Amino acid sequence: MTIDFTIRAAEVIKIEAAAVEQLKQYLDADFNLACQLIFDSAGKTIVTGMGKSGHIGSKIAATLASTGTPAFFVHPGEASHGDLGMLSAADIVIAISNSGETAEVLTIMPVIKRLGIKLIAMTGNPASTLAKLADAHLCVKVEQEACPLGLAPTASTTATLAMGDALAVALLDARGFSADDFALSHPGGSLGRKLLLRLEDIMHTGEQVPTVLYSATIKDALLEISKKGLGMTAVVDEQGKMAGVFTDGDLRRILDQRYDIHSNQIADVMTRNCITAQAQQLAAEALQIMQQKKINGLIIIDDAGKPVGAMNMHDLLRAGVL
Structure with missing residues (x-):
């Protein structure tokens, strides 16, 4: 039997494109606050998340780091077993959880609060525990996942990634981050060679x-x-x-x-x-x-x-x- 795989693929792209387009409605006062908190911070930005949210969080941290915002990813499971020692009161934490109820992420929240660290949450549920704990909440709610079973994170992870990119680029622009600055953090690749080599x-x-x-x-x-x-x-x-x-x-x-x-x-x-x-x-x-x-x-x-x-x-x- 011959299957036309492009039919389902086109539906996936359509759903995920719609999810990203709908993010515009969430670029509100909380988004501005999140950017300002990171912009004003004298410390680093720590991104955390579990499962697929963790994979997206790792990429967001990498994008922030390469565009002028010192950042790194911390796995919430490892954080609760010693890695929280990396954090200081001057840092900012971005916690990612689509449900806003991920146990491993919520477990480390009391320590973050006790340290007085500002918290930015990225969730698909503004009424969730994580969202309520946050100083700024970035909503990444989607109407449906691209997965026909509604189980595999697809549109939601795409939306989260896009929101992270929006955050990083808005900060890049505010910092006046230049092509030369970008090259300094990419000296080993082709981008660095093109931007640095004279x-x-x-x-x-x-x-x-x-x-x-x-x-x-x-x-x-x-x-x-x-x-x-x-x-x-x-x-x-x-x-x-x-x-x-x-x-x-x-x-x-x-x-x-x-x-x-x-x-x-x-x-x-x-x-x-x-x-x-x-x-x-x-x-x-x-x-x-x-x-x-x-x-x-x-x-x-x-x-x-x-x-x-x-x-x-x-x-x-x-x-x-x-």
Whole structure:
């Protein structure tokens, strides 16, 4: 028997999309209060939850931590067996429970209250015990679960995750959190490389920079390109300032013209007003320029207009930017 699985899948997506859309009605004074409590806190934000709520809570904590709000997840079962020692009065606790009656979460509430820690609850039941204990309650109530049995947390966990993202991004915006800030917490991944890596980190320097005088012959330029292996050479004037560039592409364009590589000067065939870059530019920005201009390399110049570096697409590839 052939089953069309997409029919049920479409229903799931429809139900969960509706659940997220309905969250807008819960962006109220309590949401503002929750954000303000976290924003004003001198401590960390601790997220806790049991089962599927715990999995969602772990992700919310990770999102907060990577967007400027120091946060971590604590399992409520472990919390009641010693991990509550991680908490201080300056911290904020976000407790997640769809029913608001999860025993493991409620068990640690007396200690949180005794420490004077502000509590933010995320539940689907504003009348629940957890919601009533909270200083701010974020409602994540959904009309129905996407599970046809109404048992597996589906739409409710999606709504909770979306509310957590709303909280994290609202705080990110309030803190003025920038792309550079984001990169500092993601130095090991591709995002970090794109946001942090600058041309000075990957460019060839010193004797590795292909350079010839504009009085040099085409042959001299070709030998320099071959020697340095970057597919191009900078052409400089007598003061060492950038006058142009000659690339493999330029060579192909002059092959059908009557140039004598032994006698014609490189100044006759070089590309003037060429695209250059600065050492402090982001590697990702250089990649964008090269793609837009359809070029394979860049000469990096200093403030005086003198070549100080060179790089090509292979360097970006090795650095993980491409």
